[in-house]
């Protein structure tokens with residue numbers, strides 16, 4: 677693999693002195709905001725978060741429709757992407773996250789909506805407590821590994837991409853849905869004003885947690901631009917790397933494939 681240097685190594689919440697500390701701070705933050713996480717997600721995105729996850733699921737439909745496919749939703753949180761992937765599909769979906777309180781909510785949501793219209797059921801979904809940088813899964817286990825708004829929070833992006841590569845089957849797909857900085861121009865400026873000035877205040881007011889909702893715009897500003905993330909995926913060894921930008925470029929879905937064995 678011919679790797680390029682990443683402009684940033686991983687997320688660094690305020691005060692984090694090293695990778696381990698950054699990881700610990702991220703975990704604590706999500707552990708604390710779990711009770712209001714879903715409400716704020718829907719409110720602060722004007723419900724667009726549901727649309728983005730549904731769109732991502734639509735893009736991955738050919739895998740999700742296969743009854744033999746095994747899918748891992750990483751940084752699954754309260755499970756909303758995992759549920760969007762399961763809706764109407766046949767693949768077996770697992771979720772993993774390192775914040776216990778987020779997973780408690782995911783499991784409760786799965787239990788309260790056991791039936792689905794397709795062959796899948798939420799009740800059949802499993803949620804595991806695991807660190808994305810050290811996953812408790814064997815090599816070449818999954819047909820698809822996804823992450824929505826989680827990858828940006830990893831303390832080491834290259835290590836995260838390598839770990840996902842390891843657990844993907846040859847020919848398996850990675851799909852990362854993440855925020856991106858919107859382009860310049862009037863609408864981009866309005867969005868930036870909302871994201872950096874309004875959102876942190878509303879988030880603080882409702883969650884009671886000031887730093888978490890200040891961290892969100894800061895972590896997005898530090899994160900890769902979509903072409904950079906595509907380059908990083910390619911440098912790790914993913915093939916057919918592509919991305920689609922949605923909603924004025926405020927979010928992007930990156931996909932890539934673990935090379936098939938020759």
Ligand SMILES: C[S@@+](CC[C@H](N)C(=O)[O-])C[C@H]1O[C@@H](n2cnc3c(N)ncnc32)[C@H](O)[C@@H]1O
Nearest residue numbers: 706751752753773774775807808824825826829
């Ligand atoms: C913004 S939430 C996204 C949750 C969900 N995917 C969604 O679409 O709403 C980010 C999640 O990533 C998880 N996370 C961050 N770093 C992680 C890591 N190293 N290992 C496992 N989970 C991690 C956090 O605990 C949190 O639940």
